[in-house]
Amino acid sequence: MAYLTQPDYVRYICTCGQLKPITSLYFCRHCLKIRCGFCICHEVDSHYCPNCLENMPSSEARLKKNRCSSCFDCPSCYHTLSTRASLVQPRQQEGAGDGKVENKHQKKMYYLACFNCRWTSRDVGIPDQPVASGGWPERPNPFATQINQLLEYYKAIALQEKQEKIEKERKKFAIRGKYLTLTDKTGLTGAMARNIAGLPSSDSGSSSIIAKFVPSQASAEVEELPEDYFTKEVNLNQITSMPQRLLSPEWQPTDVSRLHPIAKLLSVKRSQRCRECDHNLTKPEYNPGSIKFKIELLAFYHIPEVKIISYEPMKAGENSTVLLKLSNPTAHEMTLCLMNPEDIPQVDNEEEQLESSLEKSLTLDKESAPCKPAAAPAWRRTAAPCVRAVGPPVRVAVPQRDDAAEYDDDATHDANDVIVWRKANKLGVRLQVATEAGAARGGAALLALALQYSYRNTVPPAANAPNQRNHILYTTALLSLGNVA
Template sequence: MATYMLQKTVMSFCTCGLLKLLPDLFFCRHCLTLRCNYCVSHEIDTTFCPHCFENLSSTEAKHKKNRCASCLECPRCFNTLSTRSYSRTQDPKKPPQKMYYLLCLFCNWRSHEPIVPDQPTSSGNWPVYKNTNDARILDLINYYKSLSLKEVFDKQRRSTKSYGRNYMHFLEKFGLNAMMARKRAGLPNFPMDGAAYSTPQLNLIEAVEDVPGLPENIFEAPVDFKNTTTLEQRFATPELQDENVDNLFPIRKHLRVKHSLRCRVCEHNVVKPEYNAVKFKIKHLAYYHVPEIKVIKCDPLQPGKSSQFVLKLCNPAQTSTIVSFEKLDVNTINVIREPRRLEGEDLIPPKQLPEPVTMTLNSLSSILIPEGEIKIAARDDTAEYDDTNEVNTDNDDPKFVCWRKGNKVALKFEVIPRENTVKGINVQVGFVMNFMYLDTMSHVINQKQPQSILVPIKVVLNLPNPA
């Protein structure tokens, strides 16, 4: 399935000009256009642990350094560790005590290897191994924070110095005292008598001339790769980076974020996850609205000669649609269609969107597309396995329609590759697919009932050309 999704045979144009696969695009049902990852704004909703699904606020996650306090992962294979127990008897006069240790069910790694002490509780107050240079790193962070605050203080002092004697009158007249107080909230109390803000002194590191040398047999001694850590294992704990596998300690589980995607033009949500569930509240992917195109048959391509290929169209929506095709003009590839304007809402200026990417497709071959409109039935999961009641009532032209079944239809196309086509290089074919979309938005101007709107999609095919 992953290989099928990654095949770049059928590509679609986004509104910004980028060629993307259909599963990588979003469909904004307010603008009725395709959006890619660059045309939507990413907003973080919640932070959670992927194992225990505990939701944390952004402040709490920052305080815990984006790590879960209760879940640990294996330092070798990075799978979640499980807790196992055993009974230990220290004094024969006392009942046995239950102790707990960590075990990886995938690679059988145990917490006894790096000599992690066992804990008397299953929740486990497992020790956190810190870097020996934590104090130095904290001093550097505080030092650079003070430098940034000093820059803010100097900028404010320069901006207030030009007001002269009437500065207090100016603040009282325009009500800037409250605004300045809110702006200075969270900042330290700078001296207002004109004295400069002083940064704390930092002890400089002195260079050492006597550096221990390398062992003499470093280039001749055999390397034991089984006991040597890999780069992935070292990068997982950048503060330790031990070379021996036996010295690897459990790693706190990284936190994940639930982020919602919002259209940059109309500012409506395209993808919105649930707060306390894995499901999505809003999930407008292009894969659920735009008819899917697959290449199921292609004759051998010859330069300058007509060849036939068959495309299968699948309607993923719960309503029937009508599809028509147009030839793709190379000069209109980079023309972006303006989205529609909604009632009572003003669109954000186009400068909020990323700059359009200029696409050049000079090697497009000529194509003969089906004529007229082709109707595709709605998706019906129950009719997928029922062939008895299927009756074709559409007057299809056998010149263009090979077969149809349920919400799928196969269409014939003809392509004439260019004379200078090189064998072994894919032949690019482009066309515009117009499909009928049932608009159910109730806040569009002059819209009382659901309307059917024709939405154009620019498609480019990379047909294989055998050597």
């Protein structure tokens, strides 16, 4: 496992052309392709509060503006606030009776406190609450009416545009004369359809909202600054920082005394899908407390991992040796062959196909995606490998993963030219590489290494698909071997 600050020395080329470390890649078992966060669909499964782990449906989350109603963050240091209780004595009991009676009448009152910076809700004069959770006063948004007006206005515009589009489509089909629109077929009128969909019953509603809307006016006159603005000494302890202000955009307090607890933002659990075959690549368990996944097709479990052990300095026009560690994460023996990327047999131009299909789905408009000339894959724009493998291709068999062997200490050392040592599902191999004669000194020495590997698919095939379990797959990794000496 890599440290967070460590650069990625080995990056794989995703099917879409992005360069990613193996830990941020997925492997679709149905298309047998590597996928990354850029070329998969992300879906929100559920909303939950990261503090109290309360789960809520998306409609409720929207209603609560994606915030938890019982958990708060410190407005000063953003740490989670804790609820503290203190005993309060009702005034009329003061001095009367013995200790026991007094205790009876003592009442617990709750306030919010930050254990990190010692901010409390008492600092800003929020009254203590008689209940531990919930019941904290909600501050009304001063711009609520204006925001609601804007929302209504844009909803009306969206509705109008949608209707115009429907009209356009209907005309288009009417000209062709071949197809009936759904409303013609079912005898459903536009008004009825709107009714069923819960939209305003007629266009006049939305058009009147649009007509009535008064847009904000920019004004050249602004409030004057107080007279002592430039002369008064500034006490930075009293003034909020920019992030503190922007944390509550409705109020943007400038004074520390006006900071209010901030309702905690909800987190989401998301599942990810392959864009091509629609199968799930990851699917978390529904329970917010669980960090497990029902489906977790990480590349880390399916494709061979390459690590750099050591390398000789790369000199332009000269050969050097690189020591690599190869591991097979699967439960089946893997034959691995290290080669140059140009030796990968080209089936068809799938890479470009995916790229163009990606672009189409990103622009969402098929008509506007022009037929562009074949471009270099995305990774070529940022990386130019100048080191290549030389000599006969390295072909090795890597045993399957064995969890029990993890505890073994000893590795077997081979006197082999290629294999340096073996240990369970890992191999140390020696690879001869050559640096291009024209490589610039001091430039990054990047080695593009293609991996051919055997893969056994354990997914039961679809009903009429051929039952092929063993596949030969290819992937390319870019290895950073320091700078050209």
